[in-house]
Amino acid sequence: MDNKVYKIEKLAEILAEEKAAGNQIVFTNGCFDLLHIGHTRYLAQAKAKGDILVVGLNSDSSVKKLKGDKRPLIPQDERAEMLSNLEMVDYVTIFADETAKNVIAELEPDIYVKGGDYSINNLPEAEVVQQSGGEIELVSEIKGASTTNIVNKILETYE
Template identity: 55%
Template sequence: MLIDSTKIADFCQVLRDGGQKVVFTNGCFDILHAGHVRYLNKARSFGDCLVLGLNSDASVRGLKGPNRPINNEQDRAEVVGALGCVDYVVIFDEPTAEALIAKVHPDVYVKGGDYTIETLPEGQIVQKYGGKVELVQLVEGRSTTNVINKIQAGAEQ
């Protein structure tokens, strides 16, 4: 279910008041692949409800370059939202999820193992209020960039 970013704070508070452990992760999730699915299933295992912060199209362009995203934010939200492990999707415009995390106030923040807590400003925010940060090992060789490169290599032959 897609939730508006202006309503997410109240929404997550209702979940916590109901005794649910809120887990949050974020990313572009441009071309969904097995690495994403495994990562999101693992993220969901840390609590009762997984909220996924999805980078907006403008945010993805800023992070990945002018040719990205491949799929627009509404399509990406629909695809990740259809996964059984993802409970709620919220789209954000900033390059990092710091402002969104301040609203969601997750019990657990999950990010890929290619980060460290020291390099994650979001993780530092979560730790300051007593939340937990979980770094999940990513599946080697599985990335949207790799998928795009394979497609481009095939097109060039």
Template identity: 65%
Template sequence: MSKKVIKLTNLKSTLKNKINSEAEIVFTNGCFDILHVGHVRYLQAAKAKGDILIVGVNSDLSVKQLKGEKRPVVPESERAEMLAALEMIDYVVIFDELTAKNTIEELQPDIYVKGGDYKIEELPEAEVVHEYGGKIKLVKEVKGASTTNIVKEILKRY
């Protein structure tokens, strides 16, 4: 497992010890079940918003609750490892909750990024980000690029 995949408590102390006050911390989150070009472009855009990119990954338990019994296709440890291998990502943290509210509250990143398929006022994490004075940025969605579409295409072909 990569050193970039880190538990939340360790990440908090790592950030305190390593980061100067000028560094802008960016946080985003998702299931990242089958990594695809939409994820890569989204993560590149998120990294461009600041200096340090932290990616929260839904645990297997929370993916099942969000996406259904047949998901995730790829286990959390492998999803986290693949994300950690991407150069634009500085840290990966796995969380069990359905939303990243608790993780965001703990880390208090300067910027919270989500895809353009969301509306800021509909994000469950928005209230927490606004409470501590963080910013929320939406990045352009890659139309049609989704794990669901990949699974549908595989089923159609095979």
């Protein structure tokens, strides 16, 4: 796999060095099943919030729990590689939990970014971000840009 993809423990060591060098760590997470314009605009907005962008990627097993048995469409190693090849992404780590609480507790990012379809009140990770002294930033949602919408369009088009 690409050299931007690390296990959480190793990434924690790397990020400690980045913080010591004065870099601000931004963290976001998601399934990123079929990469689309909503994802890339979202990641660009997240990167603009700090110096280093870390993406926590839901594993295949956690995507199944969140999205159902037919997902993910793309295996986790391929999704991680695609994300790692995006210019704005500095590091990727794969996690098996349904939320990013444990990853955030381990990595302690300065800023946690989620899309505008969330609010801080319904964000499962909010408490752990605040406990580690981090800030939460919500970025604008790209209306209509979703993997589900793409899948539905493909099904309608090729029925």
